[in-house]
Amino acid sequence: MTAWFTRHMQTLVGALGRLSNQKLATLLTMLVIGIALALPACLHLFITNAQMASGDWNRAVDISVFLKRGVAEAEARQLVERMRQRRDVGAVEFIAADAALKQFRHTSGFGAAIDALTDNPLPHALIVHPKAEFATADHLQELAADVQAWPSVDVVQLDTAWVNRLHAILDAIRRTVLLAAGLLGFGVMAVVGNTIRLDIQNRRAEIEVTKLVGGSDAFVRRPFLYSGFWYGVGGGIIAWLLTAIAVGVLREPVNRIAGLYGSSFQINGLDWRATLTLIGSAVVLGWLGSYITATRYLRQVEPS
Amino acid sequence: MIRCERVFKRYPNGREALSDLSLDVASGEIAFLTGHSGAGKSSLLKLIALIERPSRGQLVVNGLNVAGVSRSKVPAFRRQIGIVFQDHKLLHDRTIYDNVALPLIIAGTSGKEIGKRVRAALDQVGLLGRELSLPLELSTGEQQRVGIARAVVSKPAILIADEPTGNLDPELSVEVMNIFRRFNEVGVTVLVASHDTYLLERFPVRRIRLEGGRIVGGAEAAPKLLDPGKLVGIDAQSTP
Numbered sequence: 001m002t003a004w005f006t007r008h009m010q011t012l013v014g015a016l017g018r019l020s021n022q023k024l025a026t027l028l029t030m031l032v033i034g035i036a037l038a039l040p041a042c043l044h045l046f047i048t049n050a051q052m053a054s055g056d057w058n059r060a061v062d063i064s065v066f067l068k069r070g071v072a073e074a075e076a077r078q079l080v081e082r083m084r085q086r087r088d089v090g091a092v093e094f095i096a097a098d099a100a101l102k103q104f105r106h107t108s109g110f111g112a113a114i115d116a117l118t119d120n121p122l123p124h125a126l127i128v129h130p131k132a133e134f135a136t137a138d139h140l141q142e143l144a145a146d147v148q149a150w151p152s153v154d155v156v157q158l159d160t161a162w163v164n165r166l167h168a169i170l171d172a173i174r175r176t177v178l179l180a181a182g183l184l185g186f187g188v189m190a191v192v193g194n195t196i197r198l199d200i201q202n203r204r205a206e207i208e209v210t211k212l213v214g215g216s217d218a219f220v221r222r223p224f225l226y227s228g229f230w231y232g233v234g235g236g237i238i239a240w241l242l243t244a245i246a247v248g249v250l251r252e253p254v255n256r257i258a259g260l261y262g263s264s265f266q267i268n269g270l271d272w273r274a275t276l277t278l279i280g281s282a283v284v285l286g287w288l289g290s291y292i293t294a295t296r297y298l299r300q301v302e303p304s
Numbered sequence: 305m306i307r308c309e310r311v312f313k314r315y316p317n318g319r320e321a322l323s324d325l326s327l328d329v330a331s332g333e334i335a336f337l338t339g340h341s342g343a344g345k346s347s348l349l350k351l352i353a354l355i356e357r358p359s360r361g362q363l364v365v366n367g368l369n370v371a372g373v374s375r376s377k378v379p380a381f382r383r384q385i386g387i388v389f390q391d392h393k394l395l396h397d398r399t400i401y402d403n404v405a406l407p408l409i410i411a412g413t414s415g416k417e418i419g420k421r422v423r424a425a426l427d428q429v430g431l432l433g434r435e436l437s438l439p440l441e442l443s444t445g446e447q448q449r450v451g452i453a454r455a456v457v458s459k460p461a462i463l464i465a466d467e468p469t470g471n472l473d474p475e476l477s478v479e480v481m482n483i484f485r486r487f488n489e490v491g492v493t494v495l496v497a498s499h500d501t502y503l504l505e506r507f508p509v510r511r512i513r514l515e516g517g518r519i520v521g522g523a524e525a526a527p528k529l530l531d532p533g534k535l536v537g538i539d540a541q542s543t544p
């Protein structure tokens with residue numbers, strides 16, 4: 001068991017040594033893997049950040065409730081009280097029809113026209129601020145539907161449509177990212193596979209000798225699998241670095257944009273879990289690419 | 305130890321390298337395989353090492369019928385045979401020590417045991433102290449001895465050599481042959497393919513002469529070698 005472990009460790013280190021003998025070629029292969037994986041990683045970051053940012057805005061969503069015309073102000077004030085009782089409502093602003101008309105006359109510039117009106121065409125209105133923890137799109141819909149069912153309520157205006165649209169778009173992008181990640185994953189396997197295939201061609205003599213003195217297919221394959229492993233490790237680290245650079249470059253302008261919108265939103269890099277996933281999948285792809293190629297091509301290398 | 309019964313070998317291009325070849329090499333025997341180039345010496349050695357398979361006939365090596373050795377069992381089969389090549393087939397980017405240790409590493413021998421046996425094998429071929437040299441730093445004769453050390457390091461029951469002295473001057477050839485003789489003395493079955501007349505004259509051992517893929521002399525083991533004790537030995541070693 002210890003001999004077995006020692007052998008594997010030696011092969012692992014040996015494979016690294018062999019790769020470091022051809023620094024430029026190794027670096028180029030790792031760079032290709034890194035770029036291929038940095039792309040989906042960056043798109044993933046774009047989605048998670050966009051979701052977080054839109055989550056912030058979601059909380060800022062209010063519900064405007066317009067009562068039917070003819071509802072008396074006293075009744076309207078009762079409704080305000082009833083609204084405040086709800087556990088999902090944080091605050092309620094009441095805008096009486098007269099106050100609304102006065103403000104409209106003041107700001108719209110239609111003063112004379114409004115004076116010509118015999119009665120107030122505006123209804124009483126309520127602006128409902130939901131509590132932050134209930135500010136999900138689903139719950140806001142539910143709250144709006146509840147309020148809509150009240151007999152004195154005319155129109156409930158919920159401005160979550162754009163949030164829903166954004167989420168739908170993000171969903172579509174997420175699938176695109178998955179698709180791209182899948183394709184690029186195949187690309188990584190192809191790159192590693194091709195590199196390993198060339199490596200097998202270059203080391204043909206060595207493989208033949210090893211088979212002649214009794215080396216099994218698994219034995220001659222092992223160093224190539226470890227090469228694939230190292231390509232994955234290197235490629236994964238490069239992908240992580242590229243992603244970190246992209247986040248670093250975008251941090252300042254994104255902060256500025258967020259500041260302009262009065263938001264304290266901060267762009268987020270890859271957390272440790274995403275980092276592990278990135279490097280882990282790079283390693284798995286590198287290993288798998290070399291496994292498939294080495295298994296296939298090493299069978300063809302037979303002493304003659 | 306090596307038994308051929310009516311073995312034919314025909315290559316895909318139609319060339320018949322061996323035809324109707326029957327041969328018996330006893331355990332512990334040493335024999336020359338002679339003949340002109342193209343007579344079938346290399347083909348026979350390739351069949352014994354399972355580099356090629358017979359087209360027809362039976363070949364039994366160390367008690368195993370090669371027809372029953374599946375592809376996945378070939379490596380284990382080869383580990384019981386030591387092979388010496390004319391062109392040494394050393395790995396030039398590895399030290400002498402690593403070259404000789406290769407069969408032991410493949411077999412999964414422990415590190416301590418490897419060191420002991422590699423040094424013992426190098427000692428037997430007179431190269432102790434050269435462990436850290438690279439093959440190209442050695443002379444051709446020394447490289448050939450490294451090849452021999454690698455072939456015997458895992459103590460195989462059979463040692464086969466294909467023109468092992470082809471590139472060596474007469475003096476070195478005799479030296480290499482003497483190394484084979486010493487292994488034979490401790491019980492290893494040795495089969496050496498050679499057309500080196502000088503060497504054949506110096507070593508009066510059994511000669512199996514091939515011509516056009518057929519045996520024209522020495523098919524039967526020399527009577528003095530067929531002592532009953534060694535024949536029993538064949539059966540006793542039939543399961544490796």
